[in-house]
Structure formats: C-alpha cells, structure tokens
Amino acid sequence: MxxxxxxxxxxxxxxxxxxxxxxxxxxxxxxxxxxxxxxxxxxxxxxxxxxxxxxxxxxxxxxxxxxxxxxxxxxxxxxxxxxxxxxxxxxxxxxxxxxxxxxxxxxxxxxxxxxxxxxxxxxxxxxxNAKVQEKNGAVKQQKDVHKVVGRDDQVILVGASTGGVSAIETFLSGLPITAPPVVIAQHMPSQFLRSFSSRLNGIMPHDIAMAQDGEILKRGQVRLAQSCDKQTGAKQTSMGWQIVMEPPEGYEKYNPSVEHLFQSAVQYAPNVVAIIMTGLGNDGARTMRLLRDNGALTLGQSETSCVVYGMPRAAMEIGAVQEQVHIEKIASRLVALTESHQEASQ
Missing domain, CATH: 3.40.50.2300 (Response regulator)
Known part of the structure; x- marks a missing residue:
C-alpha cells in the first residue's frame, strides 16, 4: 500500500x-x-x-x-x-x-x-512517525554544578512521555545540584520507572529516587512519580515541598499523570517552575495553563528537539507555555530565568 x-x-x-x-x-x-x-x-x-x-x-x-x-x-x-x-x-x-x-x-x-x-x-x-534525535555521545555534565539556582521555596515539576528518557537525562545533566527539588512524571510502567531511577542515580550527581509519600524535598533531589494505584503530587508546607500520594480522582488515563502533578501545585504556582517535554497526547496541558495563569514559570521543549511533539504542542496551543526551548538548553535557560522570575513576582 x-x-x-x-x-x-x-x-x-x-x-x-x-x-x-x-x-x-x-x-x-x-x-x-x-x-x-x-x-x-x-x-x-x-x-x-x-x-x-x-x-x-x-x-x-x-x-x-x-x-x-x-x-x-x-x-x-x-x-x-x-x-x-x-x-x-x-x-x-x-x-x-x-x-x-x-x-x-x-x-x-x-x-x-x-x-x-x-x-x-x-x-x-x-x-x-517519530523524529529521532542524533546522539552525540555520553551525557555532558553541567560545568558550574555548584551555582545556586532559584529560591529555597521553589520546586521544578516536569512532565514527559515518548522520548522522555533521553530528554530527562539531557535536562538533568545541565541542572546544577543546588537547584530546587525536581519531581518528574514520566509515562512508564513501574518496573521501567524503577530501572530508570536507578540508572539516573548512577550517572547523575543529584540525589535521585522514586517519590515516597510524605517525603520533604531538598535542593539537589530528583524524584520520579510512581506508577501505582495512586497519583503523585507535590504541596508546599512550612518544612518545604512535600510528596503527596493521592487517589487518582479523574486522573486515571495516565499513571503517572502529568496533569495530576501540575494540578497539585496550582495553589503554590508563584513558587513553581513547570516543564513539559516530548510525548504523545496532551497530558499536562490544561493544568500547566492553570499554573501559568497563577504565576508559575512554564517552559516547553521545542518542536525541533522533540521525538514526538505532542504534549508540548498541546500546551503551546492553549497558551500554557511561556517559552519553548531546545532540550539541550532548557536547564541553562531555567537557571537564567529564575532570578528574573523571582524579581517579577516580588
């Protein structure tokens, strides 16, 4: 045919x-x-x-x-x-x-x-129909890994699907270990997520693990949302950002759900940096718009650097993304934007 x-x-x-x-x-x-x-x-x-x-x-x-x-x-x-x-x-x-x-x-x-x-x-x-990204060798680590990034009350939330493993590795390799904590919702079965977490923890300088209910997050920590009977969220407390495992309540289509992760932090939006990466579908678009409308800094992976430009496109089309950035530059752009974003929100 x-x-x-x-x-x-x-x-x-x-x-x-x-x-x-x-x-x-x-x-x-x-x-x-x-x-x-x-x-x-x-x-x-x-x-x-x-x-x-x-x-x-x-x-x-x-x-x-x-x-x-x-x-x-x-x-x-x-x-x-x-x-x-x-x-x-x-x-x-x-x-x-x-x-x-x-x-x-x-x-x-x-x-x-x-x-x-x-x-x-x-x-x-x-x-x-995916756009394959040419691999240029081993993951390159950020040179100035000890540069302090962002404020103590900030969190970085990331959503990804198809093509996300390579994208997340690229992003984290450029993110200083002094950056605010990161919570990632990557569409994957639980067994793959555990393997992914172990792999990241072995090749990155950050403290990387699966998200655990009630854990208080610190700078330099990266947590992967669980794929289980509950969804992973994040809330701000007097002790810092905390992982919250909650019933799906309408977010059953994807587990882990980017939509749920983003929604959980909407009320704390001025202290959130939300990033949507490569993937099929529109998971996370709607609640990313809510985050942006309430004061969050929102970034989307550029079409040219996406394996599948689905989730970033969906978010872009409804005005949820403030800026699209090539995957190799998202971390450095985040570092550059956090100070100006902080000043604008004061």
Whole structure:
C-alpha cells in the first residue's frame, strides 16, 4: 500500500520474527520490508531496504541489541522499537536503550501468541512517525554544578512521555545540584520507572529516587512519580515541598499523570517552575495553563528537539507555555530565568 511505514524486524528467534511480521503486516499502515536474525545481518538489510522504523531484539548473538543500537544512532539514526524480555534485567536494558535513542519498547513474552496485536502495531506506527534525535555521545555534565539556582521555596515539576528518557537525562545533566527539588512524571510502567531511577542515580550527581509519600524535598533531589494505584503530587508546607500520594480522582488515563502533578501545585504556582517535554497526547496541558495563569514559570521543549511533539504542542496551543526551548538548553535557560522570575513576582 502507498504511504505505509516500512518496517524491518530484527530478532534471533525465527518464531518471534514470523509472528511480528504477521502482526505488523495485518495493519494497513505498516509494511514489513525486511527481516534479520542478528545485528550483522541487519546492517545489510537496512542498507537495502531503507526502513522507516525497525524492531530490535536486545538479546542476540554476535552483537547484542544495545551495542547495535548505539552504533546505529551514531551512524544512521532512525526510529527503533526495542523488544525486551519480561524481567528486571530486561527493563533495565530497555531503559538504557531509550537513553541511547530508541523511541519505544515492547515486552517479549515467552509465547509469541501472547503478543498484543493492537499494542504492537500502534507502538511501531507511532515510532515510525517519530523524529529521532542524533546522539552525540555520553551525557555532558553541567560545568558550574555548584551555582545556586532559584529560591529555597521553589520546586521544578516536569512532565514527559515518548522520548522522555533521553530528554530527562539531557535536562538533568545541565541542572546544577543546588537547584530546587525536581519531581518528574514520566509515562512508564513501574518496573521501567524503577530501572530508570536507578540508572539516573548512577550517572547523575543529584540525589535521585522514586517519590515516597510524605517525603520533604531538598535542593539537589530528583524524584520520579510512581506508577501505582495512586497519583503523585507535590504541596508546599512550612518544612518545604512535600510528596503527596493521592487517589487518582479523574486522573486515571495516565499513571503517572502529568496533569495530576501540575494540578497539585496550582495553589503554590508563584513558587513553581513547570516543564513539559516530548510525548504523545496532551497530558499536562490544561493544568500547566492553570499554573501559568497563577504565576508559575512554564517552559516547553521545542518542536525541533522533540521525538514526538505532542504534549508540548498541546500546551503551546492553549497558551500554557511561556517559552519553548531546545532540550539541550532548557536547564541553562531555567537557571537564567529564575532570578528574573523571582524579581517579577516580588
């Protein structure tokens, strides 16, 4: 069919390849144009077919998927959907893949028949239309990491989805450890979020962990919103900003929910910096507008630096974003704006 997204399937299991090919070809938006059993074979198939997107198994012979992905994103960046096993080790590897530039991931069940056809097709289709950002090597740390940023009564709230792993790493790498505390709502299952938290804590100088109900936050701390039966919010108390775990109450569509995180801080808006990053949909747009209307500083990731310009676009279109900034400059722009924002609010 015309205008189909061209897909190459890479997996060492012939059974899994055949199932994926059958599933993907059943969607009129997708067309499988090639397959490979390992990374070495994949290089030739990609050269011959020039796909729009590839699915890539993590565990493969000769060269594992992560090593191949790392090389691919440096030499020929393209949308990639990782396939990982349903294990703790698999989730850590998948998060690493997302940090390297993969757009999304799929669980690899023991039995290929258990693949969710609709979810597989939608994930691959969305990835095929994503804007891949070329990776320029290891995360670069902020030079002046001890420069005091913002006021003691401020908090930084961040929302992200597809493409968010790499975006968040880039943002935090430029944020001084003396900055106000950061709370992040990143759309991910709980197992992936725990792996992401562990990864960030190992590569960043900040104190990074999963959000815990009742915790009082301090400068230099970064907390990831939980994906559980409750939503993560933040409120200001006499002791400082505090994590609050609350019932969903209408925010069930996404867990964690950017909308809920932003809403929880609206009454303290003059002390909030809200940032909306790459992602599909409009989560966070409405309550980001409320934050801005009530005195918060609001920033959106620029279209050119987004993997998926969905959430920032939605926020921009309703006037929730004061300024759009390239992901590599959001941290430095935040540092520059906090003092002028403080003066304007006095």
């Amino acid at each position: 015309k205008n189909c997204a061209r897909v190459v399937v890479i997996d060492d299991s012939m059974t899994m390849r055949k199932w994926l090919i059958t599933i993907l070809n059943s969607d009129q938006r997708l067309s499988v144009v090639g397959e490979a059993s390992d990374a070495i074979e994949a290089r030739e198939v990609i050269k011959k077919t020039s796909p729009d997107v590839i699915t890539l198994d993590i565990e493969m012979p000769r060269m594992n998927g992560l090593e191949f992905l790392n090389r691919l994103m440096r030499l020929r960046p393209m949308p990639v959907v990782m396939i990982s096993s349903e294990t703790r080790k698999g989730s850590a590897a998948a998060v690493h893949a997302l940090s390297l530039g993969a757009v999304s991931y799929l669980w690899k069940p023991d039995n290929p028949r258990n693949l969710d056809t609709a979810a597989v097709c939608e994930t691959v289709f969305v990835a095929a």
